[in-house]
Amino acid sequence: MTGGEPPAELRTAAEAVFGDRLGRTQVYARLLRGDAVRRGLMGPREAESVWPRHILNCAVVEELLPREARTLDVGSGAGLPGIPLALARSDLPVLLVEPLERRVTFLLEVVEALQLDEQVRVIRGRAESAEIREAIGEFDVVTARAVAPLERLVPWALPLARPGGTLLALKGARAETELRASRKVLISTGGVAHGVLTCGVGIVDPPTRVVVIERATRPAR
Numbered sequence: 469m470t471g472g473e474p475p476a477e478l479r480t481a482a483e484a485v486f487g488d489r490l491g492r493t494q495v496y497a498r499l500l501r502g503d504a505v506r507r508g509l510m511g512p513r514e515a516e517s518v519w520p521r522h523i524l525n526c527a528v529v530e531e532l533l534p535r536e537a538r539t540l541d542v543g544s545g546a547g548l549p550g551i552p553l554a555l556a557r558s559d560l561p562v563l564l565v566e567p568l569e570r571r572v573t574f575l576l577e578v579v580e581a582l583q584l585d586e587q588v589r590v591i592r593g594r595a596e597s598a599e600i601r602e603a604i605g606e607f608d609v610v611t612a613r614a615v616a617p618l619e620r621l622v623p624w625a626l627p628l629a630r631p632g633g634t635l636l637a638l639k640g641a642r643a644e645t646e647l648r649a650s651r652k653v654l655i656s657t658g659g660v661a662h663g664v665l666t667c668g669v670g671i672v673d674p675p676t677r678v679v680v681i682e683r684a685t686r687p688a689r
């Protein structure tokens with residue numbers, strides 16, 4: 469008994485999503501419920517629902533990631549969605565960017581505990597800083613969950629995607645509203661909105677809603 473097992477009703481879904489990495493995912497669930505709560509990275513109430521609201525809710529976004537996509541998770545916090553994506557898809561090289569030291573410390577511990585050091589890297593910094601951009605380069609896919617409203621997120625997250633690459637913003641119920649509000653910003657940053665897609669139908673309830681924005685292959689005017 470690790471304390472990290474999925475609830476019985478999600479066991480089959482968790483096995484399907486994580487396969488032979490289910491054991492490591494249970495270790496992550498235990499770290500979220502234990503260390504992350506103790507260190508104030510996750511609220512005690514959230515701890516009760518780590519599997520449906522955090523781990524599976526994030527992992528199902530893997531449906532949108534091409535094979536071996538170089539993936540950047542901006543504002544990863546306690547590792548969401550980057551860690552569940554890496555666990556669900558061993559083909560994805562993942563970089564987690566997070567400015568707060570204590571969160572970075574937790575992320576480094578998670579990577580070590582889950583033996584993901586060949587797949588997942590962690591860097592401390594703010595996504596909009598020139599140093600970070602220079603250090604990390606561009607990615608096929610940039611993910612973000614609960615980091616900033618789309619209007620603020622797009623100007624600094626989209627340029628981290630390569631031309632033709634994609635920003636996936638996990639947004640829940642506000643997805644369409646935020647997308648409408650970000651129209652001007654999309655034009656000025658060269659973003660092409662592909663709308664709101666739904667991931668994890670039949671796996672998580674409600675399914676995860678993701679705003680999909682492609683970085684144009686030509687620079688913005």
Ligand SMILES: C[S@@+](CC[C@H](N)C(=O)[O-])C[C@H]1O[C@@H](n2cnc3c(N)ncnc32)[C@H](O)[C@@H]1O
Nearest residue numbers: 542543544545548566567568594595613614615
């Ligand atoms: C509400 S938390 C969400 C964490 C995680 N993505 C999740 O869904 O649980 C927002 C995170 O974004 C980080 N953040 C805020 N502004 C950022 C920026 N400019 N660049 C990178 N990360 C940022 C914060 O430090 C924090 O960890």
